[in-house]
């Protein structure tokens with residue numbers, strides 16, 4: 028008889044289950060379109076050259092050691108992350124006026140967790156809103172951090188295969204003051220559909236009118252358009268142009284290919300710089316009671332790359348390479364489906380952006396693809412475009428065609 032006898036089996040995490048099932052599938056022809064990681068044309072992970080170069084230099088640097096970082100992280104990294112998001116002193120009023128600061132985090136998830144605990148425990152906010160659909164981890168992270176109520180705002184319109192913007196605005200207008208609104212900064216996961224600039228302006232109007240708190244989740248800066256500045260447009264508009272107080276949770280997993288190094292930052296934008304010391308003091312206790320202090324390696328790498336002109340240029344090239352490869356796969360998949368006269372309209376494959384596409388394939392079609400064609404995707408029909416490559420495009424398109432008919 029064990030003390031643990033009462034522990035019930037928790038439900039599996041879909042994306043990891045599907046990924047595992049694909050890896051275990053002995054079929055010679057298979058495709059993994061599940062987990063959100065970048066893959067080269069050859070289907071392999073990619074260590075960015077600027078990252079490798081920095082790591083080689085670090086390994087030779089006798090000045091480095093494994094001392095603890097401060098609780099709130101490596102300050103030069105946080106500064107670089109804030110500037111990558113908002114701009115520098117010449118372009119961003121919050122940066123110029125000392126109204127923006129960063130806290131290093133355990134990648135994007137850790138950023139969300141610390142931000143959520145701060146909002147729940149210190150600001151005493153209770154309700155958060157997520158888009159329907161959203162990244163499946165938002166709910167778990169926010170409830171674990173102490174939030175009591177999750178509401179959804181409408182986002183995906185199945186008929187249009189695009190954003191239900193009227194529904195979104197209506198739902199935000201009905202949200203109680205101080206609701207935390209989770210907004211995907213760019214490359215919405217899972218739909219691949221972002222609001223237009225005009226639509227972001229209308230969202231900012233509602234956020235301001237209704238006194239809502241915007242929390243941006245920025246896990247794909249650079250992946251939407253290939254240009255990190257463009258991809259930060261919405262956050263910059265809220266912070267720099269509209270003067271709205273906000274939090275933005277940044278992940279460097281995808282755009283630096285540093286998935287397992289857990290490199291992230293929480294950018295805080297405040298209206299009054301005099302409240303920063305007490306805010307940081309509370310964040311210090313949140314982090315101290317959670318994991319005490321963050322890891323060093325990945326943050327040093329990102330900081331070195333962003334602060335060195337040549338390495339930064341190489342990084343910008345890497346971002347272009349990765350986003351262009353995704354675009355090429357979008358075009359390739361759509362072309363093939365249209366050539367096969369696959370029933371339905373497939374234009375959304377190329378209008379959607381970022382790593383993911385909401386294909387519109389239904390549950391039965393997804394199950395058919397997995398069981399009959401060994402093509403692994405989420406039951407929502409979400410595919411990771413990076414799972415496609417020149418050697419499997421024909422196979423995947425033919426299988427989609429077969430599943431739809």
Ligand code: PMP
Nearest residue numbers: 134135136162216244246278280
């Ligand atoms: N937010 C969204 C929308 C994501 O898709 C992801 C990655 N799957 C994250 C946050 C966080 O990822 P990580 O913790 O690996 O940075």
